Amino acid sequence: MSFPSLFKIVAAMLLWAACFPFITIGITLAPHLSFATLRAVIAGVVLVGLAYALRRPFPRGVRVWAILGVMGVGATSLGFLGMFHAAEFVSPGIATVIANTQPLLAAGLGGIVLGERLEPVGKVGLFLGFLGILVIAAPQLFSGGQDNYLLGIAYIVLAALGITVSNVMIKKIAGQVDPLMTMGIQFLIGSVPLAIVAGLTEDPGAIQWTYTFVAVLLALSVFGSALVYVIWMSALTEVPLNKANAFSFLVPIFGLTMGVAFYGETLGVSTIIGIVLAIAGVVLVTRRGSVREAAPRLPAGSVRNGSV
Numbered sequence: 001m002s003f004p005s006l007f008k009i010v011a012a013m014l015l016w017a018a019c020f021p022f023i024t025i026g027i028t029l030a031p032h033l034s035f036a037t038l039r040a041v042i043a044g045v046v047l048v049g050l051a052y053a054l055r056r057p058f059p060r061g062v063r064v065w066a067i068l069g070v071m072g073v074g075a076t077s078l079g080f081l082g083m084f085h086a087a088e089f090v091s092p093g094i095a096t097v098i099a100n101t102q103p104l105l106a107a108g109l110g111g112i113v114l115g116e117r118l119e120p121v122g123k124v125g126l127f128l129g130f131l132g133i134l135v136i137a138a139p140q141l142f143s144g145g146q147d148n149y150l151l152g153i154a155y156i157v158l159a160a161l162g163i164t165v166s167n168v169m170i171k172k173i174a175g176q177v178d179p180l181m182t183m184g185i186q187f188l189i190g191s192v193p194l195a196i197v198a199g200l201t202e203d204p205g206a207i208q209w210t211y212t213f214v215a216v217l218l219a220l221s222v223f224g225s226a227l228v229y230v231i232w233m234s235a236l237t238e239v240p241l242n243k244a245n246a247f248s249f250l251v252p253i254f255g256l257t258m259g260v261a262f263y264g265e266t267l268g269v270s271t272i273i274g275i276v277l278a279i280a281g282v283v284l285v286t287r288r289g290s291v292r293e294a295a296p297r298l299p300a301g302s303v304r305n306g307s308v
Contacts, residue, residue, distance in 0.1 A: 074166035
């Protein structure tokens, strides 16, 4: 893996880790799904506007638009719904931990859809990474009196499933479409279901338009959504999904660090052991767990670089 690709992936993981702390602040100032809808719309408008300004090609073809629809519903509709509701029940550090079980889901789905396969050492690495996450989460999960904790986990798993499906779809069209236009459109598509549910179940007028809320909203929209997804899609044009996804185990480490620094979360022995296991998993997958990737099948008339 080249240094530029490594830098992109680690930068994406750091930006994603920062999302849950910002969401935790924002949901005290706005209804959950109204907040999520605004995040998606702003991110989409920023990316599509930038793409138009740079005269990037518009996506073409029924296949590409179908994939964009799946990406929007997965990463944005389900992903945002799960993340924003989970932030009410689970602390930011633990939320980032549970959310990053998705590399295991992606490894299985990627093998079916993309023809990607991890070598045995890579599979051991994924197992160690997942085990690390379980070790980190176990004390709070089994401490008792955590009725809402399981509900929070359920929301996070929903988000992880949506993001997993979206990642596989991103990999299918990465290198075939413009990343700015593609990611902007999927945000706008995904914002529609969020807006409908928010309109039916919430009062958007309850949003507190304070300086804090505006700052958090813009940070999440521009850096935690628009920028990070463009970086991620760019990385997936260069690196197999399973290998790139292994770095998702770094997100809990970043997230827990932020939790300690800003939310008073503590790192016990089990948490430290879990972090070590997660790091070991990343090292095994990226350094020794080489990936065999089948060549993608492209429809007639499509191109690898440019619009489809």
